Amino acid sequence: MPPPxxxxxxxxxxxxxRVPALHAVDLALGHGETLAIIGxxxxxxxTLLRAIMGQxxxxxxQIRFAGRRLDGLDTHARARLGIGYAPEGRQLFPxxxxxxxxxxGAAREPAAVRRERRDEMFAIFxxxxxxxxxxxxxxxxxxxxxxxxxxxxxxxPALLVLDEPSTGLAPRVIAELYASLAHLLDSGLxxxxxxxxxxxxxxxxxxxxxxxxxxxxxRGPAKTLAADPRVAAAYIGMHDASIWSAAPxxxxxxxxx
Amino acid sequence: MLTVITLAILGLLWGGVYLLxxxxxxxxxxVMKVVNLAHGDFIVLxxxxxxxxxxxxxxxxxxxxxxxxxxLFGIGAxxxxxLLEPITAAGSEGxxxxxxxxxxxxYVVANASFLVWGSxxxxxxxxxGAVQAGPIAIPAGLLAASLAAFAATLLIHLWLxxxxxxxxxxxxxxxxxxxxxxxxxxxxxRLLAFALGSAMAGGAGALVITLIPFQTSTGGELTVHxxxxxxLGGLGNYAGAWLAAELLGLTEVFAQFYLGSNAAAxxxxxxxxxxxxxxxxxxLGQAGRV
Numbered sequence: 368m369p370p371p372x373x374x375x376x377x378x379x380x381x382x383x384x385r386v387p388a389l390h391a392v393d394l395a396l397g398h399g400e401t402l403a404i405i406g407x408x409x410x411x412x413x414t415l416l417r418a419i420m421g422q423x424x425x426x427x428x429q430i431r432f433a434g435r436r437l438d439g440l441d442t443h444a445r446a447r448l449g450i451g452y453a454p455e456g457r458q459l460f461p462x463x464x465x466x467x468x469x470x471x472g473a474a475r476e477p478a479a480v481r482r483e484r485r486d487e488m489f490a491i492f493x494x495x496x497x498x499x500x501x502x503x504x505x506x507x508x509x510x511x512x513x514x515x516x517x518x519x520x521x522x523x524p525a526l527l528v529l530d531e532p533s534t535g536l537a538p539r540v541i542a543e544l545y546a547s548l549a550h551l552l553d554s555g556l557x558x559x560x561x562x563x564x565x566x567x568x569x570x571x572x573x574x575x576x577x578x579x580x581x582x583x584x585x586r587g588p589a590k591t592l593a594a595d596p597r598v599a600a601a602y603i604g605m606h607d608a609s610i611w612s613a614a615p616x617x618x619x620x621x622x623x624x
Numbered sequence: 625m626l627t628v629i630t631l632a633i634l635g636l637l638w639g640g641v642y643l644l645x646x647x648x649x650x651x652x653x654x655v656m657k658v659v660n661l662a663h664g665d666f667i668v669l670x671x672x673x674x675x676x677x678x679x680x681x682x683x684x685x686x687x688x689x690x691x692x693x694x695x696l697f698g699i700g701a702x703x704x705x706x707l708l709e710p711i712t713a714a715g716s717e718g719x720x721x722x723x724x725x726x727x728x729x730x731y732v733v734a735n736a737s738f739l740v741w742g743s744x745x746x747x748x749x750x751x752x753g754a755v756q757a758g759p760i761a762i763p764a765g766l767l768a769a770s771l772a773a774f775a776a777t778l779l780i781h782l783w784l785x786x787x788x789x790x791x792x793x794x795x796x797x798x799x800x801x802x803x804x805x806x807x808x809x810x811x812x813x814r815l816l817a818f819a820l821g822s823a824m825a826g827g828a829g830a831l832v833i834t835l836i837p838f839q840t841s842t843g844g845e846l847t848v849h850x851x852x853x854x855x856l857g858g859l860g861n862y863a864g865a866w867l868a869a870e871l872l873g874l875t876e877v878f879a880q881f882y883l884g885s886n887a888a889a890x891x892x893x894x895x896x897x898x899x900x901x902x903x904x905x906x907x908l909g910q911a912g913r914v
Contacts, residue, residue, distance in 0.1 A: 420805070422801070441811075442804035442805060443806075443807050443810065446807040447807045453805070454802070458801045459799065459802060460802060463791065467791055468795075470788065471808065472807075473806075474788050474791075474808055475807060481788070518805075522806070
């Protein structure tokens with residue numbers, strides 16, 4: 368019998384007020400797996416992640432994490448169960464230092480453990496080490512995103528949930544960020560990433576789903592989806608081709624949206 | 625010249641007392657974006673509790689200081705849990721609703737205090753002599769109250785900036801979602817912030833009643849004082865609040881001496897308005913905010 372899924376969504380509908388922005392979504396993610404949710408702005412990607420993190424109430428369906436129903440749990444309780452969350456817009460603490468921010472990611476651990484894990488993060492994201500005393504508000508976008516991810520990792524999660532990590536970043540920085548993430552996967556971490564930047568996300572993740580108008584319309588291995596003409600036409604052309612280095616010249620044309 | 629130096633020292637000492645009054649309000653605003661209009665009534669309540677501890681239980685006013693703070697900590701926790709959290713968690717108009725709720729609360733606290741202590745002015749005599757520093761005489765009671773207020777403010781500031789729990793208050797103030805995704809229970813953080821802010825009001829009250837007499841209706845005036853300070857300093861800004869507290873202390877003492885106490889009350893607001901016209905973001909603006 369295969370091990371139970373780490374994260375499982377069954378018929379999840381959610382939205383703001385009474386209007387659902389997500390319609391009966393089914394989704395499963397196993398230990399150590401990577402899944403990209405791609406789709407246009409407003410397609411419901413962020414809503415899906417907010418539902419998983421308990422930021423909005425479900426209008427229907429249920430979400431299980433490590434076999435446990437998440438209903439009624441606040442965001443912090445879900446984080447404590449082992450879901451590391453780097454929300455949309457990063458949600459850093461602009462006036463706090465990088466070191467303090469990272470330590471807060473493991474706020475419930477003793478000081479020695481917090482410091483040890485913080486140093487582990489500096490090993491994973493060496494760029495952050497010299498910035499340890501800098502205020503998060505003064506960092507570049509790429510550095511801020513690294514802090515947001517490192518903060519989410521401080522609690523030693525089994526699942527990392529990333530909402531649009533590439534927003535506002537230069538292609539080179541995006542490539543660097545996903546390269547750091549790829550290294551983390553060796554430890555058995557599962558990653559769920561929502562991205563408008565389909566190229567970067569499809570290159571990083573093993574599996575992917577396409578989210579359109581609150582429905583998951585396509586799903587499959589990321590490589591297959593990347594080659595799917597519907598995906599290529601709708602999502603991949605939207606971004607600078609230069610970061611899609613694996614694509615043959617002219618293979619992923621800068622098609623209009 | 626001697627007079628000016630004496631007045632300056634008095635003003636700076638009063639600044640310490642004002643700082644403690646304002647820091648509690650600032651903490652609550654910084655973490656929760658709630659302007660607690662009952663803050664002055666909490667200060668008066670703390671003072672009247674200290675009065676009873678002194679008059680009925682024969683307690684030293686300095687011993688009444690932590691006890692009043694502790695009682696107000698409990699009251700603040702109860703108010704946050706039973707009143708503010710349910711109404712602010714409900715939705716988008718949280719700030720307006722909390723403003724109205726604390727406005728109502730200020731009447732409840734003031735009238736409850738009225739039932740217990742009546743309407744007469746109460747005071748707690750404490751260290752009525754003077755400390756002689758060369759040719760300058762400083763009232764010993766003011767010196768003790770000011771030092772106690774400075775010490776309490778400094779301790780809380782250190783706690784906020786060096787401990788992980790203190791930092792989680794800052795974190796929640798800067799991004800509640802960010803804090804929650806760290807596994808921080810932001811509801812508990814808000815409870816702690818409101819309770820601590822109320823405790824600072826209670827402690828400040830226990831000190832101020834040794835300096836000026838209180839009646840139950842003094843609260844509104846003190847709320848305006850504390851609010852003036854944090855508006856001057858920049859809402860949520862500690863360094864700014866300290867500067868503003870000293871400025872207010874100095875202004876008040878000098879205006880009282882040279883213009884009389886009726887004019888002094890007005891001068892404070894003239895300074896307040898002048899500062900806001902020149903620097904609408906407060907003395908220090910956003911720098912150093914929670």
